[in-house]
Amino acid sequence: MVFLWIDRHDKASEQNAQRxxxxxxxxxxxxxxxxxxxxxxxxxxxxxxxxxxxxxxxxLDMFDQAKPIExxxxxxxxxxxxxxxxxxxxxxxxxxxxxxxxxxSTQFQxxxxxxxxxxxxxxxTAAMNASVDCGNWDEETLxxxxxxxxxxxxRKSSVLKKxxxxxxxxxxxxxxxxxxxxxxxxxxxxxxxxxxxDLERKVAREEGEDRLASQAxxxxxxxxxxxxxxxxxxRLFTNDATPEALVDLMHANPEGIxxxxxxxxxxxxxxxxxxxxxxxxxxAVCEAYTGDFITVDRRGKPPLIIPxxxxxxxxxxxxxxxxxxxxxxxARTQGLVGRFVLIDASPAxxxxxxxxxxPPPKTPRxxxxxxxxxxxxxxxxxxxxxxxPKKPESGGPFVGFAGKEVGVESPSLSLSHNSKGLLTTLExxxxxxxxxxxxxxxxxxxxxxxxxxxxxxxxxxxxxxxSPEEKVSEQAMRWALEIGExxxxxxxxxxxxxxxxxxxxxxxLADRLREGVTEVSQRDIHVGPLGGHGKSDGAAxxxxxxxxxxxxxxxLDDERPNPKGxxxxxxxxxxxxxxxxxxxxx
Amino acid sequence: xxxxxxxxxxxxxxxxxxxPYLLERGFPEWAILEVGWRVEPLGxxxxxxxxxxxxxxxxVWLIPSRHPNGRVWFERMRFIDPADLERFGGGKYRQPAxxxxxxxxxxxxxxxxxxxxxxxxxxxxxxxESEANTVAVHTLLPEDAVIGLPGQSTLTQKMARExxxxxxxxxx
Numbered sequence: 001m002v003f004l005w006i007d008r009h010d011k012a013s014e015q016n017a018q019r020x021x022x023x024x025x026x027x028x029x030x031x032x033x034x035x036x037x038x039x040x041x042x043x044x045x046x047x048x049x050x051x052x053x054x055x056x057x058x059x060l061d062m063f064d065q066a067k068p069i070e071x072x073x074x075x076x077x078x079x080x081x082x083x084x085x086x087x088x089x090x091x092x093x094x095x096x097x098x099x100x101x102x103x104x105s106t107q108f109q110x111x112x113x114x115x116x117x118x119x120x121x122x123x124x125t126a127a128m129n130a131s132v133d134c135g136n137w138d139e140e141t142l143x144x145x146x147x148x149x150x151x152x153x154x155r156k157s158s159v160l161k162k163x164x165x166x167x168x169x170x171x172x173x174x175x176x177x178x179x180x181x182x183x184x185x186x187x188x189x190x191x192x193x194x195x196x197x198d199l200e201r202k203v204a205r206e207e208g209e210d211r212l213a214s215q216a217x218x219x220x221x222x223x224x225x226x227x228x229x230x231x232x233x234x235r236l237f238t239n240d241a242t243p244e245a246l247v248d249l250m251h252a253n254p255e256g257i258x259x260x261x262x263x264x265x266x267x268x269x270x271x272x273x274x275x276x277x278x279x280x281x282x283x284a285v286c287e288a289y290t291g292d293f294i295t296v297d298r299r300g301k302p303p304l305i306i307p308x309x310x311x312x313x314x315x316x317x318x319x320x321x322x323x324x325x326x327x328x329x330x331a332r333t334q335g336l337v338g339r340f341v342l343i344d345a346s347p348a349x350x351x352x353x354x355x356x357x358x359p360p361p362k363t364p365r366x367x368x369x370x371x372x373x374x375x376x377x378x379x380x381x382x383x384x385x386x387x388x389p390k391k392p393e394s395g396g397p398f399v400g401f402a403g404k405e406v407g408v409e410s411p412s413l414s415l416s417h418n419s420k421g422l423l424t425t426l427e428x429x430x431x432x433x434x435x436x437x438x439x440x441x442x443x444x445x446x447x448x449x450x451x452x453x454x455x456x457x458x459x460x461x462x463x464x465x466x467s468p469e470e471k472v473s474e475q476a477m478r479w480a481l482e483i484g485e486x487x488x489x490x491x492x493x494x495x496x497x498x499x500x501x502x503x504x505x506x507x508x509l510a511d512r513l514r515e516g517v518t519e520v521s522q523r524d525i526h527v528g529p530l531g532g533h534g535k536s537d538g539a540a541x542x543x544x545x546x547x548x549x550x551x552x553x554x555x556l557d558d559e560r561p562n563p564k565g566x567x568x569x570x571x572x573x574x575x576x577x578x579x580x581x582x583x584x585x586x
Numbered sequence: 587x588x589x590x591x592x593x594x595x596x597x598x599x600x601x602x603x604x605x606p607y608l609l610e611r612g613f614p615e616w617a618i619l620e621v622g623w624r625v626e627p628l629g630x631x632x633x634x635x636x637x638x639x640x641x642x643x644x645x646v647w648l649i650p651s652r653h654p655n656g657r658v659w660f661e662r663m664r665f666i667d668p669a670d671l672e673r674f675g676g677g678k679y680r681q682p683a684x685x686x687x688x689x690x691x692x693x694x695x696x697x698x699x700x701x702x703x704x705x706x707x708x709x710x711x712x713x714x715e716s717e718a719n720t721v722a723v724h725t726l727l728p729e730d731a732v733i734g735l736p737g738q739s740t741l742t743q744k745m746a747r748e749x750x751x752x753x754x755x756x757x758x
Binding site: 004028044049055 | 610611
């Protein structure tokens, strides 16, 4: 047995102790015990400062209290992310939202992640017209871009439809109201046109003062005949649109437009499905996320100017779409990937374990009603409100900062002292990890937007129970931070292991570790993650992929012949012990 | 305090007039003698440690490192005066370059526990950071086996192999 006495007990020193123990074990030392701290002194201090017997006894006591250094089985293996990302933290949702999400998940037998993410998408769309001032000249819109990968047949369409139902209802009401207004406007336009024709005839016919009077009346009428501001077809959301159509929708709906889809058509459109050369068109979507001024000049069409675009995206697609987005170089370099919440809901899927008979209970009506009430209230509180127009000092129309038109005002939230403090703490913690060579350097594009995303989320959750006039509460920020961590873990996994098959294989290997298995054969991989499908070549390729990703390494005794004789054994691999499962299955 | 004691192994003065420094650190004379520590001006040895000529006057703590065969392999040195440490930079401990002594960092084993001639089954061994702590523990618990990591460095795989080679009496 080796006793180890290290002077300091900070993290680096403890890691060094782990390394020492591991090396000793590698060489056959069976037990390594670490002595506790000597009251902040080293052995020489004890000798110099205590009397002989006192110092001697102190060291003997330390030997008695020495504890074995835990097996550092991870040593020598690359770091691996948890292959099973965390479950959505339902406790980080306001009660009425969480109750609806739980009930819907039970009804459709889906992981709560789907309903929860759909709910966040709907809430953000309802609140999208508002913005939040994060301090330091940093203003964020409340929109979120959410992309959820989930297996086929996971009932994601049904969940999305139910959660987005209030938006559909509000949209239909707005369209009905617009239709009524349009009929009235059309009638009025016809009356004005008739009067205009009469007046034009009079002006042409009359002379002198009569003509001047008719001309003045006609001028007044023409001023009255300015284009109607009645929306022709108000919209809150769409399921499918090209990038160009999205710009048109944002222009026609200045309070914002949400994209809700359970198919990947929007992604295909963004990546150039309708482009002759297949070129992605991501500019407008990227600019809309930050609420940047959009101006589009197209040949043969009047320019489209959108001073404060608002766009939210909630896409539930097949898991391979997640890989497509993450793997698209232009989407990564242009910052689209960094703007998306990337969730892999496949490991959480209930498919195969769903309750069929008796059928699960339906979501009670009162929960649907409560949910709709929340969405309506948020939308109403974030609507654009007229304000007293300010007179410009030097004439001419005055346009405020960030293209805000004076005369109308969209709500701008601000953070409370405590919530701002929590957000700053997050920023301070993340910043050094983005440096060159730091662990999150490769993920700068996403991490740089992380605190903004958390601020957006906090503001939206605040609006569930609060109002835009109140400062974003500390509770809402704490919820948002927790959900933000869930976003982060998923996004890291989506970016580092974009291949769904490799992700599944990692999760399968983690299960083996949990069962105490530390080594697998190529055949195990064929039967396990591949389900026995395909030829052994496929398993060999997957093994190679897992080895290069650090999840497996060739077993040391792989070269030994089969002790039972006969055919040589297939390749065997050790499993990276850092592959651990989260508490999702606990 | 000054003494004229000589090193039992090589007959050289082992405690110089500067030895009070070691005594003040709590080491008894017998313990200092046993391991052959000395405190003296660096002198012309400065080249050996890659130091400039100005370092010759610096008072240093010389720590012999013994080969398992019992002979002094090389001497590590430590500046006594913090001002010297600041003046010449580098780490607190220095040892001759590998090409001069044919070896890099070694376990500090003044009691020759790694010597195959002295091998005896042991229940346990204490591994501790730095030479000073090694001797301090031996002073307080002379019955226990202790080996030091040089300075505050980590244990290399080669050192681990040397430690593991000690015959263990039971479950080692």
